[in-house]
Amino acid sequence: MTYNFPIIGIGASAGGLEPLELFFEFAKPTADFAYVLIQHLAPNHKSLMDELLARHTKLPIQIIQHNMPLERGNIYLNPPKKFVELHEGRFVLSEKEDRKLSFPISTFFNSLAEQGHEKACAIILSGTGSDGSEGIKFIKEKGGLVIAQNPESSKFDGMPKSAILTGAVDKVCAVEQMHQELESFFSNTVELDRxxxxxxxxxxxxxxxxxxxxxxxxxxxxxxxxxxxxxxxxxxxxxxxxxxxxxxxxxxxxxxxxxxxxxxxxxIGVTRFFRDEEAFEYLKNSVIPKLIAENQETKSMRVWVPACSTGEEAYSIAILIRDYLRIHKLQYEVSIFATDLDKESIKLAANRIFPENISSEIPPEYLHLYFIPQRKGFTISKEIREMIIFSVHNVVQDPPFNKIDLISCRNFLIYLNSNLQQRLFSLFQYSLRTNGFLFLGSSESLGDASDDFLEIDKKNKVFANKQNKKNDSTTSVFG
The missing domain is CATH 1.10.155 (Chemotaxis Receptor Methyltransferase Cher; domain 1)
Incomplete structure (x- = not known):
């Protein structure tokens, strides 16, 4: 469904009442927006937010119910003990108990990004923790607007600061300025659409x-x-x-x-751990065991992750390899080259403190084994970090890596025209050893390069290089 009006998702937690009251005092009753407020609620206490906000706005306020339609000119509030998502113009509620961990703001923002695209906006207000910081990345990726309350004006600055650290926030401002930013962005978007x-x-x-x-x-x-x-x-x-x-x-x-x-x-640097769970499960169960077996003599492995953004994909692959070696009591020298054109992303990737809500993306056993809890999230364990070499690299213009066993290039090629895609596939064929694996994103295909690679798994987009361009010898991929 395509919305013809902007949807403003607002995440708030501790200290959020005052900025919310101020925000809606500035909201025009004639504004062509729908507002969805997702806040952290105590499970067994009745929220008075609807009564409190009614003193500061003439807009109608509704507590969200399952299958309720989303309409412009309304304020919607999340009910306690429920996760809220959007689907085809209606709200979908699910029980919190069905989720591994409670990050209701990011859950809604993810849904809003998928449904609203350029008509979506995420606003992060006062609160502790990091809820919302993962969800805003997807709002940004889909072309929506992301605003964070100025941390200096926040009673609790954890959520705004965490959001700003992602690099996905477009505007950091006082609450009084937010409506001006909303009207400027969405009015200009309408003009540009024409x-x-x-x-x-x-x-x-x-x-x-x-x-x-x-x-x-x-x-x-x-x-x-x-x-x-x-x-x-x-x-x-x-x-x-x-x-x-x-x-x-x-x-x-x-x-x-x-x-x-x-x-x-x-x-467009948006990534997450184990993005597309089934594909990474296939990598874990089918590709990594094959690579370990093929490199039994040298006991070494080389992986390249071009366009790595802030590193989650590279860390995910490192965890899968390390865990296989741990379970089978093997010692291999593993080098993962994680590269990106964005210097800021590489700097962040190499020195990550991950927000607490990554725990909703990562299997508990990996979280326990390979992450170290910190006061404001997690750091990666030394054994995983030392597997990865982060560097600034232009995949199009700089010399490629060579003797690579696995290239993981996911959700980058979809932004390139077919000519550049084919140039990169030729480059990947040069970089990969014969029978080396190529791992693509769910919406990506080889196009004219399909003759140079063997399709190993169509659904999970795993291919094998038929022949390294510098090596004339070939063998069967699974022979």
């Missing part, structure tokens, strides 16, 4: 924008898909209040920091 982005004039301006980025940063985005590029440029324009691409181009030319921000926008 432009004919496929027109010759628009394509010419976008080419100039990408040329300016290349001139300033030496990063070439010309082979990214036009739909992706135009949508991300439009998003930056909305954030800055521009409705004309030519005006944005003029701004870009004189503000070097904007080229960096647009570049980060185009890189």
């Amino acid at each position: 432009q004919k982005l496929d027109s010759k004039d628009s394509k010419t301006v976008i080419a100039s924008i990408l040329g300016t980025v290349y001139q300033q940063l030496a990063v070439d985005f010309t082979d990214y898909k036009y739909t992706t590029v135009s949508r991300r440029i439009a998003r930056r324009m909305s954030l800055l209040g521009y409705s004309e691409m030519a005006e944005y181009l003029d701004f870009l030319k004189v503000h070097r920091d904007e080229a960096q921000l647009l570049s980060k926008e185009l890189l």
Whole structure:
């Protein structure tokens, strides 16, 4: 379902009442928005939030019920002991007891991202912990807006600070400014939607924008898909209040920091641990045992994770390999090269303190064995961290790695046009040894490169390199 009005998801916890009252005092009764408030509620106490907020707004307030339709011009409040999600214009409630751990804000934001896309907004207000910080990444990935309360104005700054550390927050501001940001972003988005982005004039301006980025940063985005590029440029324009691409181009030319921000926008660095559980389960049960057996003589393994973003995918693979070696009492030298073009992402990946809500993504046995609890989340164990070499690397322009057993390049190729995809597949064939494995994302395919790889598992997107380009010898993948 496509929504024709913005949906504003608001996450609040301890100290959230005062900013919520202030937020809705500034909400216009005529605003074309729907507001969904997800707060941490005591399970056995009746919430008075509806009565308290009614003193500060004329908008109708409703406690969410299962299958209730979502309509503009309303404020919706989550009920106690329930998780709230959206599906085809209606609310879906589920029992908290059915979930491993309680992160209701991130749960709703994930759902909002999938349903709302560019019409979604996530706002993080005062609260302890890190709930919401994983969910906002997906709002950002789908083109929505992410706002965090200024930590200095928050009674409890844990949630806003955790959100800001993800790099997915677009605006950090006082509560009084939030409606101005909402109206600016969504009114400009409406104007940009009306432009004919496929027109010759628009394509010419976008080419100039990408040329300016290349001139300033030496990063070439010309082979990214036009739909992706135009949508991300439009998003930056909305954030800055521009409705004309030519005006944005003029701004870009004189503000070097904007080229960096647009570049980060185009890189779309959203990841999570064990993303697509079934695919990682296949990697664990079928690919890793095969790789260990094939490297029994050298007792070494080399893995490359290009476009690794903030490192969750690389850490996930390291955990699976280390756990297999632990169970089978084996000692191998494992080198995982995790690379990305974004310097900030690489810096963050190499020195991670993961938020507490990663515990909803990671099997309990892995969490216990390979993560160290900290006051504000988790750090990765030394044995996992030492397996990975994080480095800044342009997969298109820099020399590739070689003698690689496994390349995991997931959810990156979908943003590139077919010509660049084929160039990368050729590069991967050079990097992988004969029979080395290629692991792609669920929506990605080999296209014209399918003759160079053997399909090992169609559903989980696992392929084997038929022949290394530097090596004429070939053997059966499972022979």
